[in-house]
Amino acid sequence: MTDEIEPLSLNVPEPGCRPGDTPDFSDFEIPRAGAVPRPPVDADPDSIRDMAFSIVRVLNKEGEAVGDWAGALSTDELREGLRHMVTLRTFDARMQTAQRQGKTSFYMQHLGEEAVSCAFARALEDGDMNFPTYRQAGLLVASGYPMLTMMNQIYSNAHDPLHGRQLPIMYSSKEHGFFSISGNLGTQFVQSVGWAMASAISGDTKIATGWIGDGSTAESDFHAAMVFASTYKAPVVLNIVNNQWAISTFQGIARGGVGTFAARGHGFGIASLRVDGNDYLAVHAVAKWAAERARRGFGPTLIEHVTYRAGGHSTSDDPSAYRSRREAAAWPLGDPIERLKQHLITSGNGRRTATPRPSGDPGFGDFCAETGRGRRHPGRWRCAQPARHVRGCL
Amino acid sequence: MTDEIEPLSLNVPEPGCRPGDTPDFSDFEIPRAGAVPRPPVDADPDSIRDMAFSIVRVLNKEGEAVGDWAGALSTDELREGLRHMVTLRTFDARMQTAQRQGKTSFYMQHLGEEAVSCAFARALEDGDMNFPTYRQAGLLVASGYPMLTMMNQIYSNAHDPLHGRQLPIMYSSKEHGFFSISGNLGTQFVQSVGWAMASAISGDTKIATGWIGDGSTAESDFHAAMVFASTYKAPVVLNIVNNQWAISTFQGIARGGVGTFAARGHGFGIASLRVDGNDYLAVHAVAKWAAERARRGFGPTLIEHVTYRAGGHSTSDDPSAYRSRREAAAWPLGDPIERLKQHLITSGNGRRTATPRPSGDPGFGDFCAETGRGRRHPGRWRCAQPARHVRGCL
Amino acid sequence: MTMIEAIREAHDVAMAADDKVVVYGEDVGFFGGVFRCTAGLQEKYGKSRCFDAPINESGIVGTAIGMAAYGLKPVIEIQFADYVYPAYDQIVSEAARLRHRSNGDFTCPIVIRMPTGGGIFGGQTHSQSPEALFTHVSGLKVVMPSNPADAKGLLLASIADPDPVIFLEPKRLYNGPFDGHHDKPLVSWKKHPLGDVPDGSDAVPLGKAKIRREGADLTILAYGTMVYVAEAAVAETGIDAEVIDLRSLMPLDLETIVASVQKTGRCVIVHEATRTCGFGAELMSLVQESCFYHLEAPIIRVTGWDTPYPHAQEWEYFPGPARLGEALNKVMED
Amino acid sequence: MTMIEAIREAHDVAMAADDKVVVYGEDVGFFGGVFRCTAGLQEKYGKSRCFDAPINESGIVGTAIGMAAYGLKPVIEIQFADYVYPAYDQIVSEAARLRHRSNGDFTCPIVIRMPTGGGIFGGQTHSQSPEALFTHVSGLKVVMPSNPADAKGLLLASIADPDPVIFLEPKRLYNGPFDGHHDKPLVSWKKHPLGDVPDGSDAVPLGKAKIRREGADLTILAYGTMVYVAEAAVAETGIDAEVIDLRSLMPLDLETIVASVQKTGRCVIVHEATRTCGFGAELMSLVQESCFYHLEAPIIRVTGWDTPYPHAQEWEYFPGPARLGEALNKVMED
Ligand SMILES: Cc1ncc(C[n+]2csc(CCOP(=O)(O)OP(=O)(O)O)c2C)c(N)n1
Ligand SMILES: Cc1ncc(C[n+]2csc(CCOP(=O)(O)OP(=O)(O)O)c2C)c(N)n1
Numbered sequence A, B: 001m002t003d004e005i006e007p008l009s010l011n012v013p014e015p016g017c018r019p020g021d022t023p024d025f026s027d028f029e030i031p032r033a034g035a036v037p038r039p040p041v042d043a044d045p046d047s048i049r050d051m052a053f054s055i056v057r058v059l060n061k062e063g064e065a066v067g068d069w070a071g072a073l074s075t076d077e078l079r080e081g082l083r084h085m086v087t088l089r090t091f092d093a094r095m096q097t098a099q100r101q102g103k104t105s106f107y108m109q110h111l112g113e114e115a116v117s118c119a120f121a122r123a124l125e126d127g128d129m130n131f132p133t134y135r136q137a138g139l140l141v142a143s144g145y146p147m148l149t150m151m152n153q154i155y156s157n158a159h160d161p162l163h164g165r166q167l168p169i170m171y172s173s174k175e176h177g178f179f180s181i182s183g184n185l186g187t188q189f190v191q192s193v194g195w196a197m198a199s200a201i202s203g204d205t206k207i208a209t210g211w212i213g214d215g216s217t218a219e220s221d222f223h224a225a226m227v228f229a230s231t232y233k234a235p236v237v238l239n240i241v242n243n244q245w246a247i248s249t250f251q252g253i254a255r256g257g258v259g260t261f262a263a264r265g266h267g268f269g270i271a272s273l274r275v276d277g278n279d280y281l282a283v284h285a286v287a288k289w290a291a292e293r294a295r296r297g298f299g300p301t302l303i304e305h306v307t308y309r310a311g312g313h314s315t316s317d318d319p320s321a322y323r324s325r326r327e328a329a330a331w332p333l334g335d336p337i338e339r340l341k342q343h344l345i346t347s348g349n350g351r352r353t354a355t356p357r358p359s360g361d362p363g364f365g366d367f368c369a370e371t372g373r374g375r376r377h378p379g380r381w382r383c384a385q386p387a388r389h390v391r392g393c394l
Numbered sequence C, D: 001m002t003m004i005e006a007i008r009e010a011h012d013v014a015m016a017a018d019d020k021v022v023v024y025g026e027d028v029g030f031f032g033g034v035f036r037c038t039a040g041l042q043e044k045y046g047k048s049r050c051f052d053a054p055i056n057e058s059g060i061v062g063t064a065i066g067m068a069a070y071g072l073k074p075v076i077e078i079q080f081a082d083y084v085y086p087a088y089d090q091i092v093s094e095a096a097r098l099r100h101r102s103n104g105d106f107t108c109p110i111v112i113r114m115p116t117g118g119g120i121f122g123g124q125t126h127s128q129s130p131e132a133l134f135t136h137v138s139g140l141k142v143v144m145p146s147n148p149a150d151a152k153g154l155l156l157a158s159i160a161d162p163d164p165v166i167f168l169e170p171k172r173l174y175n176g177p178f179d180g181h182h183d184k185p186l187v188s189w190k191k192h193p194l195g196d197v198p199d200g201s202d203a204v205p206l207g208k209a210k211i212r213r214e215g216a217d218l219t220i221l222a223y224g225t226m227v228y229v230a231e232a233a234v235a236e237t238g239i240d241a242e243v244i245d246l247r248s249l250m251p252l253d254l255e256t257i258v259a260s261v262q263k264t265g266r267c268v269i270v271h272e273a274t275r276t277c278g279f280g281a282e283l284m285s286l287v288q289e290s291c292f293y294h295l296e297a298p299i300i301r302v303t304g305w306d307t308p309y310p311h312a313q314e315w316e317y318f319p320g321p322a323r324l325g326e327a328l329n330k331v332m333e334d
């Protein structure tokens, strides 16, 4: 046999588009909004296998909410959702600027991904626990965590609840159901399963959620989480935020030869589905479904949120070095804020110019006054200075 | 919602049968021999999804070889296969006894699983590399590794090629395509992928095989192996030996809520199938298929060998403490040696009493003479003494 | 009772007193652990408080961290210390740092038990002593009992502790003391005074060493199996040494160590682990820092060699009474 | 050139000379690494010799071990030393032991590079110095250059080495020397004599320390960033100290160390890592063992504290020239 065999070669997946190329998402299949039916919460994972290869979407091109998954949120709730997303985006922009001004050492924004964490937070109940990554501050914003406290943490100032111990944005709030963020990727995913197991062991009704990025699904703790969640039927919702990039590495390196990240759940008998991560209504509806499933003892769900990281990985990163500057604009699922705004307008519940002012406690103006506009705080904990001497991505 | 919610409870899977219970494998679905078609070696993994939920079988109840996967081996090759399996079983029995006599510290046998490694070895080519666990000595036996050398290793005597550094049975032979066995579970699985990637990087035509137990699929390096194999389309055959038990833990703890271990491959777009591990012809045919697939650049295959560990985990283990003594006899896939023997008889190529004498170099008699029947060898390396003071499973 | 029974009893006492205590690990449930340290617990407390885990050490520790964050007190078993490395990230980056990084918002009261050390012909993957890999990590406590009474008391203290504790069990001592004379028959704990384990729930506090033998001429610092090796070497050399069983490496009872070395002026440190950067290096540094002007001779380390733990050459590797005795004589002559 | 450029050049030289050298890691391919140490290599040598890896450190090391068994020489990057723990099992149980356990049948010539150390406001997960977790493991070599010339030469030696090498890159030195005075402007390597990196493929041998400053009164043992802290402290205190840059911790140039301490009679050890069981403990032990009768004062360790590496309080943690200077004065007075 050997003599007729060609030499082998290594397959190294490449993204469709590098700097200078024209972005092309024509291969990316986007199901119609409303096309994916909503199964009962006790659905057998096998019976909904297809959902891992489709995308649950509620908002159509016209901004209408359509299909089984629509209708769960009131206009007030949607307006509040819009306010949360705008708040998060505005907060991000201010903090990004603060970092550029040397007022803090580091920042990570959510640009383009605001719907994922903001909508998800509203599907949970008091006492549930999130095990987030560094890109889910929407969970805090949407559950009323004081922005002032977030900024204190970012500035590592005297009021930082973490006493300057952690890198900016590595928040922790037990009270707000937000587990201490780790810098080490993936570790929190299996911890969320443990928390959920503990709830089950204790005969509680609380659930946990785990969060992980597309790139980080490659980490081994992803597997640990899936194994334990599968075996003990833990009441946990496991979320993959597929924002297409892991620093400079496109999602194909972590995904390999499979259609979707959600499909990873099939090998564990875990209910798995994909959702339009830029569709506030869809994320919320899917989160509600999975949370109820977990809470009622039907076991874990794996959700792939399909979205796009429109900004840099962090303030240390310049994405134009590895992807086209036009890729974000070409992203076919649009902007979550624009889409929700359009929906409110279309459904007659918003004005055309209705982007709400960011919410927050206190408003930005007050904050800057209180902290001396980010200048060195005279308190016990020092303001961090940016690491100008080392360029590289944290 | 909370008020109507029942308290959660932890799901802890249990085996069907514990000591004292009557073994019952009636839930275990066994497809007819010949029922699963043989796809082309370049088959799209998605097109053969069903194979992860079925079992490739060649030998039927009557001992006939039937279906697409039959016919690859000559009568001489089958006779040789039978000889390898009998040799391995006999070797195991002798070494098990030697351990009981205090001549070596430790041993692990293959009872009931002989077909898996013996048949697989015959599907490989010179220069391919196996990354085995401790339960694939058939790979050595069937590729002509001297049994004398195996025994020298087991006795840690002056001729032990590993100079007494490793626990008995932790063989290593680059020459025979057998990577140094590690005591740490799972690590070798991803190493096999690295070896295969190296072959591809080098434009070679050699392939690697990785081996892992059912229980050890839970280890994180299983995931690492799948991710790297999937991304780089490594020329590797990844084998799960599902012998139903991991020491005292039944396979359901590692498998969790999914139908089969082979299904784990689907989340990675890896061709995945199950084979009757007690059917020499089926294992060989499937191994050939997967090896050719890898060698021709069509990427990795995940094979679940369905078999049963009829003996204890190791000489430190007494399985009657955690499973029924009658379970092995009730195992529905039978004994691999009996089945191949029956096939040779049925097809007119063996006599009814035709169990061959074990092969080996030298025969057992010679060996015992040469090594002083396992007594302390006067050479540089000491014979190990059994650890009588500590009971527990290694 | 044996050390195994003492460990089992500590679990039992803790589980009976507090239903937040949960116990799991590989083969820990129905079978009761490969060394049987958890035998009977599943039957008594049910499958959701004592259960088998998948073979994934990172998952075992990772889920325990999540459970601890919920409010439970997981006591988990790693089947052999040699198999803890897949969990190293969860232990070092997560368990050890959670309290610090969240400024006390979340804590991590878990106990990670693991059979440790050699002397059982286990080869390189059933014999390791990785204590230094944990003592270097701030945020972890590290404990190693040398007898059944301490095993029970220290395990109870570890379970009560509000932070993560690495609980190393010298498996060669499970059934009886062992002084390195591997040709001698095993003495069972049942015939040994320290096999007399007090009833009840009294803890042995972490951070308190035990002087096993008072002596005037030199101080031997030991823990785990090495305590018996030290006693044997002292008996065999006839040197009037003070033998200290550290019991807990972190927190360390530096006070007892310093008082002893200042009294004797001489010190020998013995451990089974590989020499370079072993815990002996830290002990030697602390003694040097605290007792420099009292030292009459160089401190000596007697340790395993800088190789993987071998199988056939176990007794060449194991720091037995002969090797230790030589060091004692040397330090007396220096 | 900068240290980044020197590291890149070492890769380039090695890849050009031997097509068995392959380079991969997270973001290492197209982008050339988050610190750009592999920039341009994919373009020059193709995607199958320099490529992006999935974010799985265990997989990165595990596949490298397999590749090494095949006969390649993988040079892999762990994005930050803080993220090496998921790979700890593969490094400790596999890479380090393969040659020994197979009695040379299989070997493992891999280089595991990782940016190390603090000073960049990276907080606890971008600042760690885990060298002691590797020096304790027999079978591993551990190297840490302190300047571009050594970085190139030592990396070439590491790639040529037949066994696994942990190559720690003090990231605070990537662009210029740093002495702990964080308010001073950065001096670029381009203006520093050690930024003058020789062309060609000459290796700097592993196991040879470099005396950075000769001195009569005391010996400072340092490596990585601490070399510049030591130089600054010497300048600021005016003490005539001998400053030794160890360069390679394993193998260690004990001869140079002992000769120096026997000459000066005093020794101060400085490292960034957590104190307890840090590499300083081993150095202190070795000096105590080898130079006991020459020591005129207790050896002192100046190190990071026994806490996770903090963010805002970085300069309280970092052992800068002030803290080292105090120790130097103290040891001269003792
Ligand atoms: C264990 C570990 N390895 C590597 C890193 C460095 N790192 C930080 S973020 C990142 C990319 C993560 O990408 P993804 O999971 O897709 O999340 P995203 O940033 O896109 O939200 C990497 C490699 C880390 N923090 N931890
Ligand atoms: C990392 C690690 N964890 C735990 C063990 C202890 N151990 C040895 S064999 C075994 C069971 C493995 O079961 P399985 O993978 O099904 O293989 P089998 O023995 O059935 O062939 C365990 C838990 C180990 N060797 N390595």
Ligand SMILES: [Mg+2]
Residues within 6 Å of the ligand: A213, A214, A215, A241, A242, A243, A244, A245, A246, A247, A309
């Ligand atoms: Mg991403």
Ligand SMILES: [Mg+2]
Residues within 6 Å of the ligand: B213, B214, B215, B241, B242, B243, B244, B245, B246, B247, B309
């Ligand atoms: Mg098994």
